[in-house]
Amino acid sequence: xxxxxRKNVLLVYAHPEPTSATRHLVEIAIQTxxxxxxxxxxxxxxxxxxxxxxxxSDFPIRVNPERLAFIDESGHAYATGSQTPDxxxxxxxxxxxxxxxxxxxxxxxxxxxxxxxxxxxxxxxGLAYGYQGAGNxxxxxxxxxxxxxxxxxxxxxxxDIDYSARGINGPLEQLLFPITHGTLFFPGMQVLPTFATxxxxxxxxxxxxxxxxxxxxxxxxxxxxxPIAFRTxxxxxxxxxxxxxxxxxxGRTGLEAHIKA
Amino acid sequence: xxxxxRKNVLLVYAHPEPTSATRHLVEIAIQTxxxxxxxxxxxxxxxxxxxxxxxxSDFPIRVNPERLAFIDESGHAYATGSQTPDxxxxxxxxxxxxxxxxxxxxxxxxxxxxxxxxxxxxxxxGLAYGYQGAGNxxxxxxxxxxxxxxxxxxxxxxxDIDYSARGINGPLEQLLFPITHGTLFFPGMQVLPTFATxxxxxxxxxxxxxxxxxxxxxxxxxxxxxPIAFRTxxxxxxxxxxxxxxxxxxGRTGLEAHIKA
Numbered sequence: 001x002x003x004x005x006r007k008n009v010l011l012v013y014a015h016p017e018p019t020s021a022t023r024h025l026v027e028i029a030i031q032t033x034x035x036x037x038x039x040x041x042x043x044x045x046x047x048x049x050x051x052x053x054x055x056x057s058d059f060p061i062r063v064n065p066e067r068l069a070f071i072d073e074s075g076h077a078y079a080t081g082s083q084t085p086d087x088x089x090x091x092x093x094x095x096x097x098x099x100x101x102x103x104x105x106x107x108x109x110x111x112x113x114x115x116x117x118x119x120x121x122x123x124x125x126g127l128a129y130g131y132q133g134a135g136n137x138x139x140x141x142x143x144x145x146x147x148x149x150x151x152x153x154x155x156x157x158x159x160d161i162d163y164s165a166r167g168i169n170g171p172l173e174q175l176l177f178p179i180t181h182g183t184l185f186f187p188g189m190q191v192l193p194t195f196a197t198x199x200x201x202x203x204x205x206x207x208x209x210x211x212x213x214x215x216x217x218x219x220x221x222x223x224x225x226x227p228i229a230f231r232t233x234x235x236x237x238x239x240x241x242x243x244x245x246x247x248x249x250x251g252r253t254g255l256e257a258h259i260k261a
Numbered sequence: 262x263x264x265x266x267r268k269n270v271l272l273v274y275a276h277p278e279p280t281s282a283t284r285h286l287v288e289i290a291i292q293t294x295x296x297x298x299x300x301x302x303x304x305x306x307x308x309x310x311x312x313x314x315x316x317x318s319d320f321p322i323r324v325n326p327e328r329l330a331f332i333d334e335s336g337h338a339y340a341t342g343s344q345t346p347d348x349x350x351x352x353x354x355x356x357x358x359x360x361x362x363x364x365x366x367x368x369x370x371x372x373x374x375x376x377x378x379x380x381x382x383x384x385x386x387g388l389a390y391g392y393q394g395a396g397n398x399x400x401x402x403x404x405x406x407x408x409x410x411x412x413x414x415x416x417x418x419x420x421d422i423d424y425s426a427r428g429i430n431g432p433l434e435q436l437l438f439p440i441t442h443g444t445l446f447f448p449g450m451q452v453l454p455t456f457a458t459x460x461x462x463x464x465x466x467x468x469x470x471x472x473x474x475x476x477x478x479x480x481x482x483x484x485x486x487x488p489i490a491f492r493t494x495x496x497x498x499x500x501x502x503x504x505x506x507x508x509x510x511x512g513r514t515g516l517e518a519h520i521k522a
Contacts, residue, residue, distance in 0.1 A: 016316055016317060016329060017328060017329040017330070019328055020329075020330075046314075046316065052313040052314050052374040052375070052378060053307075053311075053313050053373075053374055053375045053378075054368075054373065054374065054375075055277055055307065056277060067278060067280055068277060068278040068281075069278070069281075069462065070366075071418065071462060105331070107315075107380075107381050108377075108380050108381065108384065108439070108440075108443060108444045109439035109440075109443035109444065110371055110372075110377065110439050110440075111371075111377070112314075112315065112377075112381060113313040113314055113315065113374045113375070113377040113378030113381050114313070114314045114315075114374070114378075116369075116371065116372070116373075116374040116377045117313060117374030117375075117378075119368075119369050120368050120369065120373060120374050123369065136419075140429060157332065158397075159503070161503045161504060162503055164504065165514040165515075166504050166505040166513075166514055166518060167503060167504055168401060168494060168499050168502070168503055168504065168505075168519070169443060170438060170439075170442065170443070170515070170516045170519060171514065171515065171516075174435075174438075174515060174516055175438070175439050175443065175516075177431060177435075177436070178369070178370035178371050178431075178436050178439070179369075179370075181431070182369060182370035182430060182431070182436065183369045183370065201330065201332060233429060238429050241429070242420070242422045242423050242428060242429055243422060243425065243427050243428055243429065244427040244429075252427075253426040253427055253432065254426075254431070254432065254435060254515060254516070254517060255431045255432075255435055255436075255515070255516070256515060257427060258429070258431060
C-alpha cells in the first residue's frame with residue numbers, strides 16, 4: 001500500500017525542449033506527486049542556465065590560491081560556507097528532499113554534460129564524499145544523503161533489446177551503475193530501479209499512454225518500492241572497506257557482485 | 262617492436278591546474294610522442310573555454326525551429342555544414358588523428374562535465390552515430406572513426422584495491438565501459454586498455470618516476486598494443502545486430518560478454 005505521508009521530492013532534469021519525452025515525464029511527475037500531497041521542488045538545469053563546468057570560479061575564497069586541487073577546495077568551500085550561491089541552493093533543496101529523481105536523455109550511455117556538471121559541483125567534499133572529514137569511513141549506504149531515496153528516469157533513443165541482458169549495448173542498469181551505485185548510493189541514498197523509456201524519439205499516442213501509466217505507478221511507489229539491493233560498505237560484506245569478503249559470492253567479479261542476490 | 266611510422270595523435274584533456282597529475286601526463290605524452298616523430302594535436306578543454314552544454318546554440322540553422330530534437334538537428338547541421346566552428350575544428354582534428362587519448366580525472370566514476378560535453382557536441386549524428394544515414398548498420402567496430410585508435414588515461418583519487426576485480430567501487434574497466442565501448446568503440450575506434458593512476462592526489466617523487474615510466478611505455482605501444490577485444494556488431498556475434506548469438510558465451514550476461522575471452 002502506498003505511503004500516505006507527505007514528503008518533499010526534488011526533480012532534477014536536463015532537456016531544453018518543452019515537448020520532449022523527458023519534459024513530459026517531468027510534467028507527469030509533478031501532477032502525480034502533488035496529487036499525493038507531496039511537495040515538489042524543481043531543478044530545470046537548462047532553464048536555470050546551470051553552469052556545467054567545475055572550475056576555479058567555484059571557489060571564491062581559496063585555501064590554496066597557488067594550486068587548484070578540487071578536493072581540497074571543495075572541502076574548504078563547503079566547510080567554511082564559501083560555496084557559490086547556485087551550489088548552496090541545490091544543496092539546500094537536497095537537504096529538504098526525501099527523494100530525488102534525475103530525469104535525462106541517455107547521451108553516450110550517460111548523463112548530458114549539464115547534469116554531470118550538477119553532480120560534479122553540488123556533490124561537495126564533506127557532504128557527498130569525505131563525509132564528516134572521515135575519509136571513506138561513511139560511504140555506500142551511509143553519508144551526507146542517507147535516508148533519502150533516488151531514482152533515475154532516462155529516455156533512450158534505441159530499442160530495449162539493445163539494453164537487455166545480452167543486448168549489444170550492455171544491460172541498462174549496468175551501464176548506469178556509475179550513477180546509481182557510484183554517485184547516488186555512495187553518499188547514502190537508497191536507489192530504486194531505473195525507469196527507462198526506449199525508442200524515445202518515436203512514441204505514438206498509444207505507447208505514450210502506457211508509458212504514462214507505468215510512470216505514475218513508479219511515482220506512487222517511490223517511498224515504498226524495494227531499492228536496488230546494493231551492499232553497504234559497513235554491513236559486513238567488505239570487512240576491510242575495500243574488497244568483498246571471500247564468502248560473498250565466492251569467485252564472482254564485476255558490478256553485479258555488489259548487489260545482493 | 263614499436264611502429265616507426267609517423268602518426269597524428271590528438272590529446273584531449275580536462276584539468277585546469279598546470280601542476281595536476283592529469284596535466285603532467287599530458288606533458289609526458291607530448292614529449293614521448295614527439296620524440297617518436299609523431300605529430301601531436303591538443304584540445305585543452307579548460308584552456309579553450311570549451312562550451313560543455315549541448316543546446317540550441319549548437320544549431321544556428323534549424324531544420325525544425327519549432328521543436329528542438331537533438332538527433333535531427335545534429336544530423337542536419339553535420340550534413341549541411343552548419344555546425345558551430347568549435348565543433349567543426351574538433352572534428353577536423355579527429356579526422357586528422359590516427360589515435361586520440363582522453364586524459365581526465367575520474368569524477369563520480371566518469372568524465373568531468375566539460376569532457377562529457379565535448380563528446381555530446383562533437384560526436385555528431387551522421388559521423389559518430391547514424392553513420393552514412395544508415396541507422397545502426399555501422400557501429401561497434403565500424404563507423405565514422407574506424408581505423409583510429411583510442412585510449413583513456415584517468416587519474417583516480419582512490420586506491421587501486423577499490424577498483425580491483427572484487428573492489429567496492431567495481432572494476433575500473435567496467436565502470437568505464439560506457440566510454441570505452443559505448444562512446445569510442447561504437448563509432449569504430451580500437452580502444453586500448455585504460456592507463457590508470459590511482460591515489461592521484463598523493464604522488465611522491467619515487468612513485469611519480471614509476472608512473473612516468475609506465476606511461477611512456479604505454480605511449481610507445483600506442484599503435485602496437487592489442488586493443489580491448491570488444492566484439493564487432495557485424496562480425497557474426499550479433500546475428501540480428503541487437504543480441505549476442507546463443508552460442509557466444511552461452512548464458513553469460515553483463516558487460517564482459519561483449520569482450521572476446
